Amino acid sequence: MTSAGPRRDAHQGARSTAAADGISNAERELYGGRLRWDQTFVRYEGALTRLKFGQMAAALPRMVGMVLRTGWEVDRRALTGVVTAQVGQGVTAAWGLVAVNRVLTQLFADGPTADKLRQALPSLVVLAVVSVGSALLAAWSTAMSGRLEPQVERAVSARYYAAVTRVEVEATERPEVQRVLEAGRFGTDSARSMLRLSVGVGSVLIGMVAAAVVLVSLHWILLPMLLAIAFPKGWGAVRSARREYTSRLNWVDHRRAISSLLAYLTRPHAAGELRVHAAGETLLRGYEEMSRQTEAEQRRLARAQAHTDLVAGGFAGLASLACYGLLWWLLAAGGLPLAVGGTAVIAIRNSTERLTSLVQQVNRLYEELLFLTDTKHATELAAEHAIPRRGTPLPCPTRAVHMENVSFTYPGADSPALKGVSLSVRRGTVTALVGANGSGKTTLTKILAGLLLPTDGSVWWEGEPGRRVELREADRTEVFSMVGLLGQDFPHWEMTAATNIAIGAGDRPRDMDRVKEAAQAADVHALIAGLPHGYDSIVFKGYERGVQLSGGQWQKLGAARSRYRNAPFFLVDEPTSALDPHAEIAAFEGLWALAERDHAVVLVTHRLAATAKADHIYVLDHGRVVEEGTHDQLMSADDGLYRGMFAAQAAQYGLIQAPGDVVPAPRRGSAPRREETL
Numbered sequence: 001m002t003s004a005g006p007r008r009d010a011h012q013g014a015r016s017t018a019a020a021d022g023i024s025n026a027e028r029e030l031y032g033g034r035l036r037w038d039q040t041f042v043r044y045e046g047a048l049t050r051l052k053f054g055q056m057a058a059a060l061p062r063m064v065g066m067v068l069r070t071g072w073e074v075d076r077r078a079l080t081g082v083v084t085a086q087v088g089q090g091v092t093a094a095w096g097l098v099a100v101n102r103v104l105t106q107l108f109a110d111g112p113t114a115d116k117l118r119q120a121l122p123s124l125v126v127l128a129v130v131s132v133g134s135a136l137l138a139a140w141s142t143a144m145s146g147r148l149e150p151q152v153e154r155a156v157s158a159r160y161y162a163a164v165t166r167v168e169v170e171a172t173e174r175p176e177v178q179r180v181l182e183a184g185r186f187g188t189d190s191a192r193s194m195l196r197l198s199v200g201v202g203s204v205l206i207g208m209v210a211a212a213v214v215l216v217s218l219h220w221i222l223l224p225m226l227l228a229i230a231f232p233k234g235w236g237a238v239r240s241a242r243r244e245y246t247s248r249l250n251w252v253d254h255r256r257a258i259s260s261l262l263a264y265l266t267r268p269h270a271a272g273e274l275r276v277h278a279a280g281e282t283l284l285r286g287y288e289e290m291s292r293q294t295e296a297e298q299r300r301l302a303r304a305q306a307h308t309d310l311v312a313g314g315f316a317g318l319a320s321l322a323c324y325g326l327l328w329w330l331l332a333a334g335g336l337p338l339a340v341g342g343t344a345v346i347a348i349r350n351s352t353e354r355l356t357s358l359v360q361q362v363n364r365l366y367e368e369l370l371f372l373t374d375t376k377h378a379t380e381l382a383a384e385h386a387i388p389r390r391g392t393p394l395p396c397p398t399r400a401v402h403m404e405n406v407s408f409t410y411p412g413a414d415s416p417a418l419k420g421v422s423l424s425v426r427r428g429t430v431t432a433l434v435g436a437n438g439s440g441k442t443t444l445t446k447i448l449a450g451l452l453l454p455t456d457g458s459v460w461w462e463g464e465p466g467r468r469v470e471l472r473e474a475d476r477t478e479v480f481s482m483v484g485l486l487g488q489d490f491p492h493w494e495m496t497a498a499t500n501i502a503i504g505a506g507d508r509p510r511d512m513d514r515v516k517e518a519a520q521a522a523d524v525h526a527l528i529a530g531l532p533h534g535y536d537s538i539v540f541k542g543y544e545r546g547v548q549l550s551g552g553q554w555q556k557l558g559a560a561r562s563r564y565r566n567a568p569f570f571l572v573d574e575p576t577s578a579l580d581p582h583a584e585i586a587a588f589e590g591l592w593a594l595a596e597r598d599h600a601v602v603l604v605t606h607r608l609a610a611t612a613k614a615d616h617i618y619v620l621d622h623g624r625v626v627e628e629g630t631h632d633q634l635m636s637a638d639d640g641l642y643r644g645m646f647a648a649q650a651a652q653y654g655l656i657q658a659p660g661d662v663v664p665a666p667r668r669g670s671a672p673r674r675e676e677t678l
């Protein structure tokens with residue numbers, strides 16, 4: 001109880017100082033500042049210019065065309081069915097109106113009632129047939145749209161995700177590209193909604209055009225009256241759609257942050273810190289504060305929407321009043337027969353109802369249009385920054401990779417991560433990259449893998465003497481096929497153990513024998529075979545066949561994945577950080593065995609005992625290669641960086657004296673007391 005007091009006080013104190021400048025404490029505390037976009041990005045990207053009425057009006061047919069084209073590509077029969085059913089419904093609506101006019105004309109004609117009813121009978125039958133036909137067409141349309149919509153969504157999503165996953169890694173590091181790609185995600189399901197809405201709008205429009213034709217044929221003045229009712233509602237719809245879109249665009253980071261906060265609260269790997277460090281309290285407090293901001297934005301939108309609806313509804317009401325007044329005047333002045341007046345009232349009522357539905361659908365359509373435009377824009381931008389599909393084939397066989405004077409600066413970074421690096425990686429050897437944190441080792445492996453292109457300098461893929469291809473000209477698909485990766489933060493796929501290994505060669509059909517061989521080589525086969533569902537166990541708890549692996553077991557699974565890939569060039573970054581000593585020794589022996597089998601192994605590690613056996617060691621410091629050679633050569637340099645790092649590490653084990661006694665050696669001679677071992 002007492003321990004909760006100061007925390008609560010601090011919390012309340014923080015809340016009391018909240019948001020004088022519109023930034024919540026949670027935004028400031030957790031994210032260091034405002035999480036809503038300022039308009040500079042939006043203006044820069046031209047999203048707001050897209051909101052202009054003319055732009056939207058021009059984009060609408062383009063986007064509807066794109067959705068219909070996609071529908072045509074994925075399922076022609078369903079699209080034809082939907083369009084036919086909708087056109088049919090519009091036609092039946094017009095036909096119904098004509099039949100109503102006939103019935104009224106016959107009923108208002110002179111003569112005995114029985115005769116008038118008999119004469120009106122065929123038109124009444126037509127009316128009944130029309131309503132049955134309309135119901136059948138509506139059912140057909142529902143069935144066909146249900147079939148078509150998910151296919152269109154899948155096609156647009158697949159197009160977007162396929163494009164995004166081919167973007168150059170360097171481009172994804174640029175905030176302006178990243179944001180456009182991210183914004184595109186929100187429009188992938190808009191294609192589906194747009195199809196439904198455009199079909200709906202099409203149907204209502206056909207019905208209204210039919211009603212308009214009938215009205216004009218009765219009296220021309222009825223058409224402008226109908227348009228006068230339509231205009232204010234259309235204006236309101238577009239205004240609301242624009243407001244919603246701008247709000248979503250500005251709040252996208254904020255929403256993403258809220259959902260990531262919530263995701264942390266249930267993630268198993270955070271469970272310990274959430275409870276022991278009370279991180280859960282910080283996150284929940286952040287969630288509540290930030291959700292309150294979102295709620296305030298929702299309230300603002302609802303108020304603005306209500307205001308727009310009121311203005312639009314008011315003008316539409318005035319227009320209806322004028323419309324009925326004019327009709328009354330025409331009837332009173334004898335300019336319009338009573339039957340025509342009756343049909344006109346029905347047509348105007350029907351059209352007004354249709355108009356309400358039209359306005360709602362157009363409202364949604366415009367909003368979806370804006371999101372779909374983002375997706376299309378993102379897909380196009382992704383294509384502009386895509387890794388080229390063609391290039392010069394690599395020499396066969398490829399024997400080595402040489403870097404010449406390579407520099408690399410991350411987009412937006414002040415200083416280069418690599419400066420003038422020259423090195424060679426040859427097959428049949430182990431090349432070690434060592435250096436302090438942030439010295440550029442991982443960046444260098446990404447360039448070797450062809451994931452990043454150097455800002456300056458050249459990377460040569462070499463074959464037999466005299467045959468070589470520079471990375472920028474090379475066929476990158478071939479470069480990737482030459483490389484196997486085991487990164488520090490390799491993905492933990494929430495899938496089966498077998499998939500977690502076989503996904504190492506996603507471009508080849510799965511070979512279970514080789515999956516097991518790779519697992520054996522990485523010392524994880526016995527573990528997987530012993531799981532209740534063996535290789536079909538899902539290596540993520542929470543699924544029905546789910547199991548939980550330890551950090552080291554995951555690392556072995558990751559190693560099995562890169563083994564399964566069996567690429568000539570293996571790039572491994574801290575492959576043993578979670579392994580126990582025996583497993584670590586076995587893993588390093590495995591890497592040396594690969595080199596003996598003519599693979600090139602590039603090993604990034606801080607475990608210098610392992611690098612001691614490497615064929616060649618490069619020492620990086622602040623992005624430069626400052627030393628290179630074999631372990632013995634590097635150890636012979638008196639004040640060398642490598643020697644210093646090696647000595648410091650060895651001193652921890654009491655093997656040698658640390659330089660300058662910086663790292664204290666353990667005390668010898670007496671057994672440690674129990675509490676010292678804790």
Ligand SMILES: Nc1ncnc2c1ncn2[C@@H]1O[C@H](COP(=O)(O)OP(=O)(O)OP(=O)(O)O)[C@@H](O)[C@H]1O
Nearest residue numbers: 173410413417435436437438439440441442443444
């Ligand atoms: N995606 C990125 N965007 C901007 N800067 C980056 C990015 N990745 C790395 N850097 C910067 O580049 C430099 C080199 O990073 P790199 O990850 O290559 O170092 P490293 O030697 O692998 O470090 P470690 O031993 O900690 O893994 C660092 O200053 C880092 O902050």
